[in-house]
Amino acid sequence: MTNNRGIISHGSNNHFSNIAIGANAQASGPVPQHSAEPAVEADAGWDIGIVTILSEELRSVIDELKLHRHKMPSGLYFYQGEHSVPGATLRVVATQTQSQGQRSTMAALENLRHHYNPRLWALVGIGGGIHDDYARIGNVIVSTDVVYYESRKINPMGDTRRRGEHRQAPAQVVHAVNAYFTDHGTPARIDGQITAHAGNQYEVFPGVIGSGEAVIADRASEVRTYLTTYHEKVLAVDMEAGGLSQYWQENSVHGTENPGWIVIRGVSDNADEDKGHRHHELAARNAAHVLSQLLPYLC
Secondary structure, eight states: OOOOOOOOOOSSSOOOOSOOOSTTOOOOOOOOOSOSSOOOOTTSOOOEEEEEOSHHHHHHHHHHHTOEEEEOTTSOEEEEEEEEETTEEEEEEEEEOSSSSHHHHHHHHHHHHHHTOOSEEEEEEEEEEOOTTTOOTTOEEEEEEEEEOOOEEEOTTSOEEEOOEEEEOOHHHHHHHHHHHHHHOSSEEEEOSSGGGTTOEEEEEEEEEEEOSOOOOOTTOHHHHHHHHHOTTEEEEESSHHHHHHHHHHHTTSSSOOOEEEEEEEEEEOSSTTOOSTTHHHHHHHHHHHHHHHHHHHO
16 A cells, blocks of 8 residues: 655656645545536527427427527526527527426526526417317417416306406517518418428417416316407417516516517317327427527517
């Protein structure tokens, strides 16, 4: 057994780092990083902050926009990158909520604001279609209008009166969406984005999203009836858009510019008894592709 008595150098131009000298000495090197990507700067100027709910939705966005994974020291995961559009290079970041619903969506938005502070929020993924003429499976609904349907009054006799909350995105986002449909037609028709549907076209419509906490799997649902009566252009439902519009509304009091927002939902089911998971990838891929088409108009 040989004791550590020091370091002997022979020759010139020797370099030593992380040196420990003496008996029982220890040396430690640099702490390995979780990601090879550079740390995010608070003033970097991010353009788009994307919120997804399901893994299929996040994967579709990552593949479409060529994003890479970045882990914050806090343990939060984000997916970030640059996306080129005519005349500009956009900085894009995406994240996934911890769970479905309005509350988790608002928490994800707060994380994006704290770490990236993007100029525009985009909620991208799947939804349930409730309008047979427009929201067929695979079609995409682009929404700048959200009706939150959970607010209600329950009377003593059990009669429920819903009180819809209707919010619209900022004017510049509405103008951008209008310009997209002016150029591409209403509906816009796009070739399928996954191999099994490459020969098929899907349609993209502007429309209103109904949002609440219920998973709707009943064509005769009271919620469906209420939404279609409240506004005939409610084309689809989800569980998150109400949280997005509420978060935007409550942050409009800040002195800094409040980001705009948009909701893009691929129709994965018709919110009826046949609701399932088999069309999630199709709907998510189509929604992510429509987002990439909209980016030149939104930024």
